[in-house]
Amino acid sequence: MLQSLNARALLVSLVLLVVTLGLWQLSHESPEVDTEMTEYERLMGGADQEARVPPPSQVIGLAVEELSNPFYDAGPNDKGIGIQLGYSIYRVLTGFGLAALLAIPLGFLIGMSPLMYKALNPFIQILKPISPLAWMPLALFIIKDSETSSIFVIFICSIWPMLINTAFGVAGVRKDWVNVARTHELTPMSTAFQVILPAAAPTILTGMRISIGIAWLVIVAAEMLVGGTGIGYYVWNEWNNLDLTSVIFSILMIGIVGMLLDMALASATRLVQYQE
Amino acid sequence: MTEPHFLEVKHLAKRFGTDHGELTVFDDVSFGLDKGEFVCIIGHSGCGKSTILNVLAGLDSPSGGEVYMAGKEVRGPSLERGVVFQNYSLLPWRSALSNVEFGVRARFPGWSKSQVREHSLQYLHMVGLKDGAEHRKPAALSGGMRQRVSIARAFATQPQLLLLDEPFGALDALTRGTIQDELLKICTETHQTVFMITHDVDEAILLADRILLMTNGPFARVAESVKVSIERPRDRTTIVHDPGYYPIRTHLVDFLVSRSRELSERDDAVRDAGHSREARAQALAPVDVDPAAEARARAAGEAPPEALRTLHSTPAAAPLKAVNGR
Ligand SMILES: Nc1ncnc2c1ncn2[C@@H]1O[C@H](COP(=O)(O)OP(=O)(O)O)[C@@H](O)[C@H]1O
Ligand SMILES: [Mg+2]
Numbered sequence: 244m245l246q247s248l249n250a251r252a253l254l255v256s257l258v259l260l261v262v263t264l265g266l267w268q269l270s271h272e273s274p275e276v277d278t279e280m281t282e283y284e285r286l287m288g289g290a291d292q293e294a295r296v297p298p299p300s301q302v303i304g305l306a307v308e309e310l311s312n313p314f315y316d317a318g319p320n321d322k323g324i325g326i327q328l329g330y331s332i333y334r335v336l337t338g339f340g341l342a343a344l345l346a347i348p349l350g351f352l353i354g355m356s357p358l359m360y361k362a363l364n365p366f367i368q369i370l371k372p373i374s375p376l377a378w379m380p381l382a383l384f385i386i387k388d389s390e391t392s393s394i395f396v397i398f399i400c401s402i403w404p405m406l407i408n409t410a411f412g413v414a415g416v417r418k419d420w421v422n423v424a425r426t427h428e429l430t431p432m433s434t435a436f437q438v439i440l441p442a443a444a445p446t447i448l449t450g451m452r453i454s455i456g457i458a459w460l461v462i463v464a465a466e467m468l469v470g471g472t473g474i475g476y477y478v479w480n481e482w483n484n485l486d487l488t489s490v491i492f493s494i495l496m497i498g499i500v501g502m503l504l505d506m507a508l509a510s511a512t513r514l515v516q517y518q519e
Numbered sequence: 520m521t522e523p524h525f526l527e528v529k530h531l532a533k534r535f536g537t538d539h540g541e542l543t544v545f546d547d548v549s550f551g552l553d554k555g556e557f558v559c560i561i562g563h564s565g566c567g568k569s570t571i572l573n574v575l576a577g578l579d580s581p582s583g584g585e586v587y588m589a590g591k592e593v594r595g596p597s598l599e600r601g602v603v604f605q606n607y608s609l610l611p612w613r614s615a616l617s618n619v620e621f622g623v624r625a626r627f628p629g630w631s632k633s634q635v636r637e638h639s640l641q642y643l644h645m646v647g648l649k650d651g652a653e654h655r656k657p658a659a660l661s662g663g664m665r666q667r668v669s670i671a672r673a674f675a676t677q678p679q680l681l682l683l684d685e686p687f688g689a690l691d692a693l694t695r696g697t698i699q700d701e702l703l704k705i706c707t708e709t710h711q712t713v714f715m716i717t718h719d720v721d722e723a724i725l726l727a728d729r730i731l732l733m734t735n736g737p738f739a740r741v742a743e744s745v746k747v748s749i750e751r752p753r754d755r756t757t758i759v760h761d762p763g764y765y766p767i768r769t770h771l772v773d774f775l776v777s778r779s780r781e782l783s784e785r786d787d788a789v790r791d792a793g794h795s796r797e798a799r800a801q802a803l804a805p806v807d808v809d810p811a812a813e814a815r816a817r818a819a820g821e822a823p824p825e826a827l828r829t830l831h832s833t834p835a836a837a838p839l840k841a842v843n844g845r
Binding site: 442 | 576611
């Protein structure tokens with residue numbers, strides 16, 4: 244039953260893909276009817292073929308070409324997609340890792356101590372809704388390095404979901420399990436690592452999963468802002484080159500990498516998941 | 520006049536501040552347990568049994584009164600007091616074996632891995648968990664098996680006192696019966712001192728040496744200590760034929776049906792009467808009852824034993840007569 248459900252879902256997915264790509268391709272090949280140019284088209288120098296959204300065949304062609312040699316490096320404005328993605332992934336993982344190192348212990352503290360919860364809550368409530376990019380000027384001014392500044396922005400945006408989920412998971416550990424630790428005279432350290440951490444792990448990992456998703460959203464914008472390297476910069480650069488085929492291709496790559504990051508965290512969550 | 524018991528509970532009180540003012544669940548609970556004794560406590564829901572057990576465990580602190588175990592005041596949880604909760608309290612991310620090992624490692628930190636494993640398996644086998652079930656997570660075990668693991672964990676840590684809070688309350692009758700038998704067997708072998716909450720009168724008679732009866736809350740107290748003078752080893756199928764069985768059972772049911780409430784009302788009157796502290800304490804102290812011996816004596820046409828006669832004629836306990844009288 245499930246097997247056939249999966250098979251049928253796959254079939255529907257494939258049909259949708261083929262139909263969408265087909266329509267896209269056909270719409271591109273159909274002759275141009277309207278003669279009126281929009282203001283935008285005039286600004287872009289006329290509605291010639293170059294300014295139109297490229298057909299999927301062209302995108303696929305580029306994808307094959309780019310992915311067959313993803314790591315070439317021919318100067319600052321011409322690097323392989325693999326290198327650009329690598330920069331972005333490196334920044335995301337560094338910022339995310341540093342955030343985890345801070346957010347998880349701090350979340351533990353907040354979850355365990357009602358005092359710390361009340362004391363830190365106002366700060367969290369104010370800092371949390373700030374768009375991570377709003378930190379960028381301040382970060383650039385203080386750090387004076389665009390690379391580190393984008394890592395800092397990732398760090399800031401990754402903290403909140405992990406912090407809040409950790410605190411929530413720790414505070415929500417069933418009283419019974421804490422009592423098991425108490426009746427067995429566990430030290431506070433053993434209680435934290437043997438009872439509270441495993442009990443809260445699924446919630447903590449869910450927070451990490453949300454964080455990495457947000458980090459991947461933010462890195463593209465951050466790199467567009469600071470430039471230099473990374474997939475965000477690449478998209479913006481190709482847009483400036485009016486190479487829409489590359490823009491569409493990199494959009495797809497952003498989606499695929501985001502999905503892979505999410506899947507990695509999802510399978511980690513499954514490892515620590517338990518059934519009550 | 521009497522030497523202290525292994526476990527001494529003295530004038531225990533528990534009050535909660537609520538929206539409608541202070542709630543006194545109980546304010547003068549006193550009783551004792553001897554080494555190797557199996558004592559059950561019965562009372563209506565909400566009278567404070569779990570609260571008492573949690574205080575004994577050291578998980579909760581009383582509003583007044585003290586608890587001494589082996590002469591030392593109980594101030595916090597200890598491995599000397601094992602606890603089995605109604606909801607098993609197993610760590611769900613660990614297998615059955617690993618849950619028991621958790622307790623054994625805490626109890627014997629110096630032991631090697633294989634020692635811990637062997638000891639844990641021995642106790643799991645003792646409660647009937649084998650053939651791969653010991654490697655399953657609690658979620659993959661039935662309620663009865665989970666409670667077995669919980670009992671194995673408690674026994675494996677070899678506490679001086681075992682505290683059980685309605686351990687079989689959530690189990691079906693058949694499973695309950697077999698685990699009762701196992702508990703009976705293990706306790707006989709190990710001479711474990713047990714304090715157990717139950718709401719099942721037959722279970723209490725089968726397992727206990729003594730049954731404490733609590734009046735209804737608020738201001739609940741241990742009103743009676745009922746001796747279960749039925750020979751051991753006991754057996755679930757034959758115990759009902761013991762001549763002592765029905766006198767005890769009737770006494771307990773009688774208490775639950777009417778006397779628990781009537782005594783609560785009498786207690787209110789005693790408290791309001793403004794007696795001296797001693798008179799009040801005497802009036803509210805638990806009385807020892809032995810319904811089986813009483814029945815035997817009545818059958819033989821004798822007067823009730825000395826203890827019972829004095830009990831029913833002391834002035835402070837006079838109102839008891841009206842309630843207890845039959
Ligand atoms: N935290 C609390 N605040 C107020 N009342 C409480 C609290 N905990 C327990 N109680 C009350 O104490 C009484 C005794 O509870 P409990 O010991 O669980 O009873 P039992 O186990 O005999 O059914 C109940 O009436 C309950 O409402
Ligand atoms: Mg209870």
